[in-house]
Amino acid sequence: MTRLTERFWEDYALGEQGGGGSRTLDQSDVNTFAGLTQDFHPAHMDRAFAEERFGGRLVHGALTFGLVVGLTVEYNPRAVAYGYERIRFPKPVMAGDTVTATSVVVDIAEHRSPKIGLVTKEYTGVNQRGETVLFCRHILAVDRRA
Numbered sequence: 001m002t003r004l005t006e007r008f009w010e011d012y013a014l015g016e017q018g019g020g021g022s023r024t025l026d027q028s029d030v031n032t033f034a035g036l037t038q039d040f041h042p043a044h045m046d047r048a049f050a051e052e053r054f055g056g057r058l059v060h061g062a063l064t065f066g067l068v069v070g071l072t073v074e075y076n077p078r079a080v081a082y083g084y085e086r087i088r089f090p091k092p093v094m095a096g097d098t099v100t101a102t103s104v105v106v107d108i109a110e111h112r113s114p115k116i117g118l119v120t121k122e123y124t125g126v127n128q129r130g131e132t133v134l135f136c137r138h139i140l141a142v143d144r145r146a
Contacts, residue, residue, distance in 0.1 A: 004075045009117030009142040012108055018121075020071030020101035025059050027095040033063045059093040061134075068125040068134050071101035078143040082118060087136040091127065098128045106137070116141045 034040050042049040043058045050057040065087060093099060107120035119142050125134035 002075050004077055006078055007074075007076050007142070008078055009108070009119065009144045012105055012119045012142070014105055014108060016105040018072060018074070018103040020068070020073075020103065022098050022100040023067060023071065024098040025063065025067065025093060025095065027057060029063065030057065030059055030095055033060050037062065054092065054094075056094045056096075059095060059097070061089045064089065064093045064099065064125060064134050065136065067099055068101040068123050068136070069138070071099075072103040072121070072123050072138075074140075076142070079119070079140045082139040082141040085137040085139065087134070089134055091131045091133045093125075093127065093133050097133075099125045099133060100127075101125050103138075111141065115144060117144050118142070 030044050034044055037060070039060060039062075043054060044050070044060055045057070047057060101123060103121045103123050105119060106122050107118070109118045109120070111118050119140045121138045121140065123134070123136050123138055124132060127133050
């Protein structure tokens with residue numbers, strides 16, 4: 001079971017870093033994701049098409065995004081996703097690639113509601129060759145101390 005760590009908005013610091021671990025995505029992950037989402041684009045599913053166009057079958061961008069978010073999630077019962085911004089996929093993820101995820105706090109801001117504050121983290125996913133495959137900003141709504 002994952003350990004919950006209770007933190008308030010006031011407990012966050014700019015530049016705070018977190019490592020989220022790594023995971024290798026294989027073709028069975030891509031197939032499962034395609035079945036769940038009904039996205040059977042040939043770039044993900046057709047070996048001949050994907051080899052010719054991309055050098056191999058691509059992992060869905062949304063699967064890469066979900067993996068990076070999952071690997072970097074903070075198990076804080078006082079924080080909840082407020083939104084995501086600037087989701088980018090600078091390099092493709094191929095079936096068989098290993099993605100390593102990290103996060104850094106880049107902004108801490110007031111909210112119009114005095115009960116919460118906003119914490120923005122930049123998430124980065126990097127493949128086994130050191131290439132950035134995903135970048136996004138995750139905004140968290142975090143309880144403030146009373």
